[in-house]
Amino acid sequence: MQLLRSALAASVAFAAISSGVKAADEKSDVVDLTKDTFASFVENENLSLVEFFAPWCGHCQALKPHYEESATALLKEETPIKLAKVDCTVEEDVCSEQEVQGYPTLKVFRKGTASEYNGPRKADGIISYMKKQALPALSEVAPADLEEFKKKDKLVAVAYLADGAKELATFSSLADKLRDSYVFGHVADAEAAKAEDVKVPSIVLYRSFDEPKIVYSGKLTDESAIEEFIKAESTPLVDEVGPENFMTYAEAGVPLAYYFTLPDAADKDKDVEALRDIAKKHKGKLNFVWIDAVKFVNHGKGLNLNGENWPAFVIQDIQGNTKFPLELSGDRVGAISKHVDDFIGGKLKPSIKSEAVPEQDGPVWVLVADEFDKVVFDDKKDVLVEFYAPWCGHCKKLAPTWDTLGEKYAAHKDKIVIAKMDATANDVPPSAGFQVSSFPTIKFKPAGSKEFLDFAGDRTLDGFVDFIGQNAKNSVKIDLSAPANNTKPAAAEEHAKPKHEEL
Structure with missing residues (x-):
């Protein structure tokens, strides 16, 4: 999933960078914070959003125009919300104290107390998310304010319930849980409900897309059912x-x-x-x-x-x-x-991308999707697989060690298989039960098992041999002192040949 998200983000980054950026001499509404101003800023603001960034970071550059636009828009709210930023290449102490581990990192602050920002990174999404943060989890809505409240966001959930109704506790609990995603309101006035052609008690969704008004028809004390209803109706057709x-x-x-x-x-x-x-x-x-x-x-x-x-x-x-x-x-x-x-109807077979089945002429088994189940799920064999990408620097560095490891176990292929698979040219079949989201990913499947173990250890010859010895069902003796008989071209060069673009 992470690869899919990265693919979308990376593909759109240039478009975001090249549009909407303020001119150098145009005043920014984003507050620049330093070690001398950070604490006083976040502690004095009831609500604020702070970006921790590095100037060289491509994702930070893509975010910049959206962050600037959001800062300007949120200052115009009835209760202004300030956006700020910290350059972590300069203010290292501040970013260290805030435990920033990647760029950009965004945090919501309430009177100095931080929480992770889990919202979108486009202007309209940032604005919507922060406006929700400024509201109570559940707003009490007066009849005179109802029309305006219905337009607070793309989807607004309103409960028409009498004060003290037992259903209100359920709705309030759900509002606390989903406050980052949706706007929740409570109307206690029966006449307001009548004007909306709504019965009391009931829950209504007001939307800015598709059907503008949807009434919940389920049990009003079933929190999970209400949550499922809101999530389903929050998505446009x-x-x-x-x-x-x-x-x-x-x-x-x-x-x-x-x-x-x-x-x-x-x-x-x-x-x-x-x-x-x-x-x-x-x-x-x-x-x-x-x-x-x-x-x-x-x-x-x-x-x-x-x-x-x-x-x-x-x-x-x-x-x-x-x-x-x-x-x-x-x-x-x-x-x-x-x-x-x-x-x-369950009539379609999934598409499994696979390279052609190769001839095996080396110490490491070259695995492809079409042979995955046959090779990996052989009950008689322990199998250690590296899932790599040809462009991956860590994979290139590992390649000579991996070939040497294959040489060490070459005499025991009937018991232990050392394999590699280009995960950009082959899909990991659903039968594996996992997805590859980073490179290299190294998995071990013990003989007689259908379950995979994540490799845990040093990526050295000794580290791999120790891991296999601890987890393999088949016991073999490996002489680490003997030189490897590896006469093939450097595996790093073999891995380096590009086949597909990076996702």
Whole structure:
């Protein structure tokens, strides 16, 4: 999942950097903090947001125009909210005290007390998130203020409940839990409910998209059901996806259906509108989005689209780590409708990207997706696998050691297999039960088991041999003093040959 998010973020970074940045001589509304001003600033502000950054950081540069825009907008609120920043290459002591471990790090401060910022990193998302922080978890809404309150955010949940009603405790608990994501209000006035054509007791969602008013029909004391209802209705039938909202979909718990299209295609809007009927039919089972095929071509390739023919469609089950691509031609909407019906009906087989099965002529088994189950789940053998990327510097550094390790176990291939797999050119099959999100990832599968162990130890020859000795079901003796008979070209060079772009 992290790779998917990184792919989207990296692809859009240049566009963000090159647009919306204030001129050098234009006054910024973001407050610059130093070690002399930091403590007094965060302690004196009821609510503030602070970015800890490094000037050379690409993600910080991408965030900058959005942060600037948010600072200006939030100062205009009825209760202004200040945004500030700390240059960690200069104010090292401040960033160390705040335990900053990566850039950019954003923290919300309330009178000096910090909490992690978990919101979007686009201007509208930052503004929305901080406005929610300024509100109580559950606002008491007077009838005269109801119309304005309904427009506080893209989705506002209002409970029409009498004061003291037992259902109010449930709604209040949920508001505390979800305050970072949604705006919650309580209206106790029966006449206000009547004016809204709402019965008491009830919960209503007001939205700035799709149907503007949705009434909850479930049990008002079932907190989990109300939460599920709000989350399901917070997602538009069809929306554009990008770095600012991708994690919302990734964490939604349902598969994601992408329509990859050229943003200026003449029939884009018509096709997207047609998808709404399909999305409505399968609401709650799939989320539908359209995505810029130019900006996010690498994301499409990661979903096993060929990256050449647009538009295209693909369903991704993020939790199941499966992909179901569809190349489009002719009746696109009809083809998508059938593809979705077949997916829901369990009739589709997932697409597993794999290199061709190679001839094995070296001490390390070159693993590909098509042979994964056959090789790795051989009950008679212990298997240690490195999942690498050709461009990864750490992988290149490890490669000679890995080849030497293969040489050491070459005489025992019937018991212990040392393998490697290019995880940019091969999918890890769903049968593995894990996804690769960083390189190198090293996993060990003991003989007779279906479970994988994460490698824990030094990435040295001794470290790998010790780990295998402690965890392998098959016992073999390895002579570490004997020189390795490795006459192949340097594995670092072999790994270095690029095959696919980085996700």
